Amino acid sequence: MDGEEAKKIIDQIRNIILSRPNKENIDMNDSKEWVEVQESIKYLSDCVQEMNVFIIV
Numbered sequence: 927m928d929g930e931e932a933k934k935i936i937d938q939i940r941n942i943i944l945s946r947p948n949k950e951n952i953d954m955n956d957s958k959e960w961v962e963v964q965e966s967i968k969y970l971s972d973c974v975q976e977m978n979v980f981i982i983v
Contacts (some may be wrong), residue, residue, distance in 0.1 A: 935963065942971045945978055 931960075935967065938967050940973075942967070942974050945974070
């Protein structure tokens with residue numbers, strides 16, 4: 927992972943925290959570890975969105 931990839935991951939996490947999840951995938955190498963990181967970020971985003979919907983209703 928280079929600095930640019932790290933910045934993209936941090937930006938995605940920051941957007942999730944601010945309820946502005948980003949649905950686009952980060953273009954990183956296809957190593958198993960980075961695929962798992964991207965899937966985990968997507969799962970976190972989905973969970974936070976679901977929680978926000980529940981809280982608002």
